[in-house]
Amino acid sequence: MLEHGGRLLRAAQRYGIAPADWLDLSTGINPEAWPVPAIPARAWHRLPEDEDGLHAAAREYYGAPEVLAVAGSQAAIQALPRLRAQARVGVLAPGYAEHAHAWRQAGHAVELCESERLLAQSERYDVVVLIHPNNPGGERYERATLLDLHARLAARGGWLLIDEAFIDATPERSLCADSARSGLIVLRSIGKFFGLAGARAGFVCAAPPLLAALRERLGPWTLSGPSRHAVQLALADRDWQARMRGRLLAQGERLGAVLRARGFAPDAGCAYFQWRRCEDAVELHEALARRGILTRLFETPASLRFGLPGDDAAYARLDAALAEIAAARSAA
Incomplete structure (x- = not known):
């Protein structure tokens, strides 16, 4: 399996620091959970039971004509490649690595591409996979650009698959409302915005025939009863959602400002994280880990992703650690 953020217990064992003493910035999960x-x-x-109202709540929240609840968008990422014959697949890179992994595992020819090339050369592919906003690169797209890309793919039976796991803070950018179009598939996650990663809940927005095929592939009871109950309530809590969108956008900017002030300016980011490309990413990751601060390390390209600190004390701790590291580098 691929590496992911959130491996706090493993870090605690490796560095000899108790789990409770860590500041875990290794995920893009909202630290203020619903x-x-x-x-x-x-x-x-x-x-x-499907008639419990969850799908209706999801259609209302996402503005999507039809949805299918899944055990986290990860379940759909793994299953969707099994619904197509062998295809040429262009996947945004750097990006969430599970997409390329799943298509390769299903026997497809996968090509990793930077955003500009992927959009400009879409005729090379039967399927294009985008993450919007991208994790970790932060790329964002105009709605007209995405719909034009979809139209070009759909005209020859292709798919545009958009992973919108991090879009809830800016819902106006979503393509969920357009997902009834054949060949347009939008994935949404409950874990990031609502901070309910443990519920393992997500939704697929797409045309009914594709959702029916996906449902058949996944089988019954994809989401547990407790998760369905909690998620339905969260999707209906509009006051919390409105407050949280503003808070997340402000916190993303605050995190970027802390990094810049200490000489670690991010290259990209969004409301949930900031991303810094640097040749010494391993050394910076280790220096922070020795201080009980866990970040997400990427090898290709060498980079670190910083999730949101949860409160003022956590911001102060990160700032102090970065100041120490910067000072040690200056003295070396």
Whole structure:
């Protein structure tokens, strides 16, 4: 399996620092999670039922004509390549590596491309996979650009697959409302914006025939009863959502400012994280880890992703650590 952020217990063992003493910035998950209420006993006792209102709540929240609940967008990422015959697939890079991995595992010919090349040479591919905004590169796209790309692919039976896991803070950029178009598939995640990664919940927005095929592939009960209950309530909590969008956008800017002030300016980012490309990414990752701060290290390209600190104390701790590291480098 591929490496991901969030491996806090492994880091605790490696560096000899107790889990409770870490500042975990290794994921892009909102550190201020939606407050889950008590789960009713029936959610644990009964098998999940499609008529519980979850899909209706998701259609309303995403503005999508049709949706399918899945066990995190990861489940769809792994299953969708199995719904096509062997194809030429262009995948945005650097980006969430599970996309390319899943298409390769299913026997497709995969080519990793930077954003500009992928858009300019889309005729090379049967399927184009984008992450919007990109993780970790932060690329963003205009709606007209994406719809034009989709039209060109769909005209010859192709797909445009857009992973919108990090778009909830800027929902106006989403293509969910257009997802009834044949060949347009939009993935959404509950884990990032709502901070409910442990629920393992996500949604696929697409035309009904594709959703039916995906549902058949995944089988029944893709989402547990407790997760369905919590997610439905979270999707309906518009006051919390409105407040959180503003907070996340402000926190993303604040994190960028902290990094710049200490000489570690990010190259890209969004409301959930900041990303810095640097040849000494391993050394910076290690220096922070020795101080109990976990970041997400990427090998290609050499880079670090910083998730959001959860409060003022966490920001102060990160700032102090960066100041120490910068000072040590200046003295060396």
